[in-house]
Amino acid sequence: MFKFIKDKITKVYNNFTAKIDSIFSNNNINDKFFEELKILLISADTGIKTTEKIIENLKNKIKNKNISEMAQVKEELSVILQDILNSDLNNNINYTPKILLLVGINGTGKTTFAAKLANKLKQDGKKVLLVAADTFRAAAVEQLQEWGKKIDVTVFAPSKAGDASGVVYDAIIKFKTENYDHIIIDTAGRLQTKVNLMHELEKVKRVIAKALGEIHVNLSSWLIIDAMLGQNSFEQAKIFKEVINLDGAVLTKLDGTGKGGMVFAIKSQLNLPILYVSFGEKLQDFNVFDSKEYVFGLLNQE
Ligand SMILES: Nc1nc2c(ncn2[C@@H]2O[C@H](COP(=O)(O)OP(=O)(O)OP(=O)(O)O)[C@@H](O)[C@H]2O)c(=O)[nH]1
Ligand SMILES: [Mg+2]
Known part of the structure; x- marks a missing residue:
């Protein structure tokens, strides 16, 4: 299913992914990095409030877990983004209601x-x-x-x-x-x-x-x-x-x-x-x- 979706919405992925790759490869964990990430998220329609929450969460995780590798920062970002989508989800969601x-x-x-x-x-x-x-x-x-x-x-x-x-x-x-x-x-x-x-x-x-x-x-x-x-x-x-x-x-x-x-x-x-x-x-x-x-x-x- 993944490949199927990925092929179909390449425009979304290509656009976002290229910018994410560039932000992660051209920066260290510093203010410039967080600023660029923030701009990317806002320009991708994440919304200001949600973006600020994501950045704050990411900063906290980096600090609390003493993270120094960019690859790990990306993992944490991934978890934060997935958590937003999965939070308070009702397990009884019905995808095919009567x-x-x-x-x-x-x-x-x-x-x-x-x-x-x-x-x-x-x-x-x-x-x-x-x-x-x-x-x-x-x-x-x-x-x-x-x-x-x-x-x-x-x-x-x-x-x-x-x-x-x-x-x-x-x-x-x-x-x-x-x-x-x-x-x-x-x-x-x-x-x-x-x-x-x-x-x-x-x-x-x-x-x-x-x-x-x-x-x-x-x-x-x-x-x-x-x-x-x-x-x-x-x-x-x-x-x-x-x-x-x-x-x-x-x-x-x-x-x-x-x-x-x-x-x-x-x-x-x-x-x-x-x-x-x-x-x-x-x-x-x-x-x-x-x-x-x-x-x-x-x-x-x-
Ligand atoms: N590219 C693209 N076009 C879509 C998609 N979904 C619907 N469309 C097109 O968007 C236009 C409007 O779609 P409809 O399904 O008629 O929208 P609607 O909400 O029923 O419209 P109203 O009944 O007028 O409110 C049509 O030309 C669809 O073919 C999509 O996922 N991608
Ligand atoms: Mg209609």
Whole structure:
């Protein structure tokens, strides 16, 4: 899996790794080294707060362990970065929930990701229902229907424009009565500042619970984040988290960015686990996010 991801997001790795190599080979453990590392992390979208935490931790480790070799400093940095991604992780993270609600701002890759995951589940022998809860744009419904045809997965779509929660209610009833294994609900992109649209998501969640009735099936809500948007994503994510209590994040378009720091900022500033990464438009261009592989790729460790 490692090689597979590494080949696909070489842009992220090449960019970061070349600079890391240069910082580690051209410096001793001194202020200039820490400053260069800090600049690299910030310019890779790690965020100022998270970067400062990383540098402070690294300085403490070097002091407490009396480290004098650069190779050891790199090992410590690797552990610090992995710890950020793994801290407070709930061991029960479900990468293939039965009911999945995908949310995010416009154009982040929700519909594409819905199709990718549905395709994977279908290949694993599961009965999957895709739901087009983007009820106002006919093109959005058509986009999901096209994916559905391509991957041979049923798409539940509204018969007319209207309320997303109505469609979701009917879809959950279908999910229950026709014994689907998974239902993936693709919602309309929305700006976090549009209060009405954010309330619509709250309502969708309530309606899911109502339609499920006595049946206990956990719902997971994932935020789809476009890696190309960098730090701009954080205000959005905070509001989505407040409104619908997210369970995780999917980071898309990693193939289009030369930066790799977003993952640390998402985890440490939002405490949201990154569950999948997407790195292209094809069905296969995504993978479960593996923190160790990712950090090893960034730091060019074997
Ligand atoms: N390069 C690249 N493009 C992607 C990736 N994921 C999605 N895209 C492209 O990004 C564009 C938007 O993707 P959609 O899946 O339609 O995004 P969306 O979030 O559903 O958009 P709205 O429903 O309009 O909010 C499309 O052209 C996709 O092909 C990715 O990982 N890498
Ligand atoms: Mg969409």
